[in-house]
Amino acid sequence: MLIFFYSDAHDSKDGATELLNPDSYNPGKPNYHPIQDATWKKGENVPYMVLAKTLELIEETSSRLKMIEILANYFRSVFLLSPDDLLCSVYLCLNQLAPAYMGIELGVGEGIIIKAIAQATGRATDKVKSDVATKGDVGLVAEASKGTQRTLSIPVSLTVKSVFTKLTEVAVMTGNSSQIKKVDKIHGILVAAKQLESRFITRSLAGKLRIGLAEQSVLQALAFAATATPPNQSTPPTQLNCFAGLSSETIKAKVEASAVILKTAYCQCPSYDQIIPVLLREGVEALPLHCTLTPGVPLKPMLACPTRGVGEVLQKFESTKFTCEWKYDGERAQIHLLENGEIRIYSRNQENNTSKYPDIISRFQSWIEPSASVRSAILDTEAVAWDTDKKQILPFQILSTRKRKDAVEADIKVQVCVYAFDLLYLNGESLVTMPLIERRQRLWNSFHKVDGQFGFATSRDPQTVEEIEEFLDESLKGNCEGLMVKGLVKDATYEIAKRSKNWLKLKKDYLDGIGDTIDAVVIGGYLGRGKRTGLYGGFLLACYDEANEEYQSLCKIGTGFSDEDFQAHSDFLKNHKIPKPKPYFRFDPSLSPDDWFEPVQVWEIKCADLSISPVHRAATGIVDPVKGISLRFPRFIRIRPDKNPENATSSEQIADLYNSQEQVKNKKTDDDEEGFY
DNA sequence: GGTGTCTGCCC
DNA sequence: ATTCTGC
DNA sequence: GCAGAATGGGCAGACACC
Numbered sequence: 001m002l003i004f005f006y007s008d009a010h011d012s013k014d015g016a017t018e019l020l021n022p023d024s025y026n027p028g029k030p031n032y033h034p035i036q037d038a039t040w041k042k043g044e045n046v047p048y049m050v051l052a053k054t055l056e057l058i059e060e061t062s063s064r065l066k067m068i069e070i071l072a073n074y075f076r077s078v079f080l081l082s083p084d085d086l087l088c089s090v091y092l093c094l095n096q097l098a099p100a101y102m103g104i105e106l107g108v109g110e111g112i113i114i115k116a117i118a119q120a121t122g123r124a125t126d127k128v129k130s131d132v133a134t135k136g137d138v139g140l141v142a143e144a145s146k147g148t149q150r151t152l153s154i155p156v157s158l159t160v161k162s163v164f165t166k167l168t169e170v171a172v173m174t175g176n177s178s179q180i181k182k183v184d185k186i187h188g189i190l191v192a193a194k195q196l197e198s199r200f201i202t203r204s205l206a207g208k209l210r211i212g213l214a215e216q217s218v219l220q221a222l223a224f225a226a227t228a229t230p231p232n233q234s235t236p237p238t239q240l241n242c243f244a245g246l247s248s249e250t251i252k253a254k255v256e257a258s259a260v261i262l263k264t265a266y267c268q269c270p271s272y273d274q275i276i277p278v279l280l281r282e283g284v285e286a287l288p289l290h291c292t293l294t295p296g297v298p299l300k301p302m303l304a305c306p307t308r309g310v311g312e313v314l315q316k317f318e319s320t321k322f323t324c325e326w327k328y329d330g331e332r333a334q335i336h337l338l339e340n341g342e343i344r345i346y347s348r349n350q351e352n353n354t355s356k357y358p359d360i361i362s363r364f365q366s367w368i369e370p371s372a373s374v375r376s377a378i379l380d381t382e383a384v385a386w387d388t389d390k391k392q393i394l395p396f397q398i399l400s401t402r403k404r405k406d407a408v409e410a411d412i413k414v415q416v417c418v419y420a421f422d423l424l425y426l427n428g429e430s431l432v433t434m435p436l437i438e439r440r441q442r443l444w445n446s447f448h449k450v451d452g453q454f455g456f457a458t459s460r461d462p463q464t465v466e467e468i469e470e471f472l473d474e475s476l477k478g479n480c481e482g483l484m485v486k487g488l489v490k491d492a493t494y495e496i497a498k499r500s501k502n503w504l505k506l507k508k509d510y511l512d513g514i515g516d517t518i519d520a521v522v523i524g525g526y527l528g529r530g531k532r533t534g535l536y537g538g539f540l541l542a543c544y545d546e547a548n549e550e551y552q553s554l555c556k557i558g559t560g561f562s563d564e565d566f567q568a569h570s571d572f573l574k575n576h577k578i579p580k581p582k583p584y585f586r587f588d589p590s591l592s593p594d595d596w597f598e599p600v601q602v603w604e605i606k607c608a609d610l611s612i613s614p615v616h617r618a619a620t621g622i623v624d625p626v627k628g629i630s631l632r633f634p635r636f637i638r639i640r641p642d643k644n645p646e647n648a649t650s651s652e653q654i655a656d657l658y659n660s661q662e663q664v665k666n667k668k669t670d671d672d673e674e675g676f677y
Numbered sequence: 678g679g680t681g682t683c684t685g686c687c688c
Numbered sequence: 689a690t691t692c693t694g695c
Numbered sequence: 696g697c698a699g700a701a702t703g704g705g706c707a708g709a710c711a712c713c
Contacts, residue, residue: 064695064698107709109684179683179710207685208700212694216698305696306690331687351686396688400706404686501697510690530701531693538702558702559691590682608688608689611704632688633689634703 022049027073028057028066034076034229034240046078046085048158051092052196059211067213068221075225079280080237087276088164092200093218095209097168099271100350101298106171108182108205113138116186117202121145133594136533137210142202146195156192163189163201170205210530219266223259223284227251232283258284263497265291267300268432270350293430295336295376298346300496302380302422304484304503306510310465310472313485313504321488323436324468325457326475327505328419329396330384335360335418337377339428356402357383358409360418367418367454372446373427379443380422386415388452393417393479395663397611420447421457421484424494435492457484472506476662481608482507509608509633516610516657517637518543519602520554521645523585524593525573528566535570540593541603541634542585543618545651551599552617552628552651553587560605560636576600586617602643607631610658622655629658 025039040047054074058067071093078086091097098104114132118125123145131141166189173181186205190198203209213221225231228243243251265275265287278290293299307313313322332348343361344354354361360383368374385394385402394414402414423443424431431439449455458478462468472483485504486492492502509515520541528537538558542551561569576598581587585596612623613630620628640648658664 062694105685107684111683174709176710210700212699214699329688347687349686397705400687402707404707499697526702528701532701556703559689561702562692606690607703609704614705616704630704632704635690 022047022053025050025053026057027054027070027077028061029073031241032073032076034073034080037073038077038081040081042081044082045159045161046082046089048160048163048197048201049194050074051089051160052194052200055093055200055209055211056196058213062212064213064217067211068217068224071213071218071221072224072228075222076229079225079229079231080233080240083231083280085160086231086280087272088161090218090222090272090276092160092164092204093209093213094215094272095204095207096272097164097171099273101346101352103352104168104171106167106205106207107174107178108170108186110138110206112179112182113142113186113202113205115183116190117142117145119183119187120190133527136527136529137203138206139199139203139210142190143195143199146190146193146198158189158192158197163197163204167204208530216263219263220255220259222279223262224255226262226279226284227254227258230283231280260497261285261287264288264495267496267500268293268430269297270300271297293378293425293432295338295378295425296342296344298334298336298350298352299378299424299432300350300500301332301334301348302494302496302503303501304505305501307485307504307506308510308512310468310506313468313506314465316504317485317487320490321437321461323440323459323461323486323488324471324506325421325459325484325486326419326478326480327482327484327507328382328384328393328457329479329481330382330393330399330416330419331396333357333360333381333383333418335364335377335379335381336425337364337374339376353404355406356404357416358407359412359416362409363450363453367447367450369446369448374446375427376425377423377427377446378425379420379447380424381418381420382457383416383418386417386452388415391452392666395479395609395611415452417452418454419457420454421459422494432494434494435489436486436494437488437492439494440488461488468506472508476508479663479666482510507608509606515606515608517604517606518554518631518654518657519604519640519643519648521551521599521648522569522573522601522603523551523553523581523587523597523599524591525570525595525597526556526558527594532566535566536573536595537566539569540587540591541605542587542599543649543651543654544599544646545586545619547651548584550584550586551582551645552620553585553591554616554618554629554654555605555607555631555634556591557603557605557634557636559634565636572601573597586620588615588617591615599645602640602645602648604637604640605631605634606637607635608633609663610654610661612658619651619655619658622651623658629654 020039022039057070061067114125114128118128132138135141170182170185230239261284269291275291334346336344343364345357347353385399387394423439460471462471483506522539523542524540525536526538528535538556541554543554545552578596581596609632610629612627616630617628
């Protein structure tokens, strides 16, 4: 009787009792069968545990190809059994809720997560907080908390869709007491989640999945899955595994062909809302028909590789034609002109910045060359803060004070000048497969300079090391960061899917032995997260102020260290821990590290710029009466065993370095000149 | 209405 | 942003 | 060389709290 009941409950498949338990789902299984190895039935919503098992397995895997295959197997099952869950599956794998330009934010940080965990487990928030610091991962803390948590009833099973929906619900909560509501909501989700599920739900909320797989591999996995098991099959599906019997070379080639199509579609139309339905309905091959470059939808921008010297630049381009442009220190602005006259502006990360730039919108038409009759276009530009009196570029820090949303043109205090350097779409035609030399010609033909409003990135085609160095120096004098170097003809298209970093950037501070280096004293350490768990993942640095005989916080630092460095620093500094900061440490309490150290070691560090800081205290009273100085893009270079802390860079020297910056000098010079009139 | 803190997004 | 690391 | 994951300064915006 009992036996009959069991076999009836699990019906069709022989010996499938265990397989229907999501806890036993294994997408890493050799010869994975997308239907038989799935632990749910056709038409059902995918249990969230299935996705959690998939993510766990990926997290345990180091080989990228293997990770992709694991995720692809999960997708193959979703294709055939629950295609409606594919979109939310993809979003959960990527830690997204919607395309960036939709502007949907979770509005959840670690603070809220810790509160929710504390609430769900009845523990004090400080206890949870210190657990997070020790374990180095909110997800693991949430998961471990489940072990001690009292479960009054068997939780309702979570599905991929229900988790995604709940996250979206958290995101849309705004306004008064929304924080409490978010905590309550997250509390509710955590109560319903099993251990493993709570690990990944919590990480989703924290915005870091930390499984070693992200956007590129998700696309690769989708391509793999769609090639092995086409999603657009009639029922019952006949093609469960198109790879059976094929050589690995053949498989690789087929997957690569699909991946290029998929990635191209995604780069030109970075919206899974649009791509996934097409993929499901018509397959990979149909993507180029439906997901194409369109004004009004942001595309992925071309990025640049750091270059350690002019030699490297010449080596890369050898005998091919290239051009150099000033690298402006502003904000990427992708300006779209739609056929209906509408203008939209997107950030480097596809955020919709249209309402930030009413000034650009009202001026844009006047930048069009009348003879060119531009009806639609996408420009790649840098928006830079502009001093209208002195007619010069202002620092990035000034630009960043502009209103971000719903700016009103009449109220704008910081003006911008737009420097255009590429044209990706013109009058109904995509230009991305053209070489830069042709795109740039169309850009120059279609628009014209307007002083203080719009211009083309200053460019030159130097040939020798000396000419490049000269142009680099000119760019710095012009308040720019350095140079961008771009091929003009060969491999000079704007095809992000093929190579997303097809340009080079050359900055003074990349060059060994050039740029500002500073010798600073380590006075504190912050416990590392993720792969840095168990060691310090960052440090607080200070400079010595001779006048007051004190150490003043200069910056935190967390990059430039090798794994070996982290181990060595942690080993060394734990012997110099002190329970409290020295009375002669000057710092803002918000920067308090997990551990304080005796000022015993000096590190050479590098930075791109020095800035007036709202929190750091270096050189307070020298450049600014109350504010200190900090560093932009600080990174570790090496230990200076030869230097005593009191011989580290002094606050006066920090102030001198600040004042010697081109941006500061240019400002001062002009201020002085004004004094004459 | 002012201040403090957290979050997301620029670099 | 910069940097390091496994593949 | 790619892709991913560590980490930086600093700003506005959104809320919480007083």
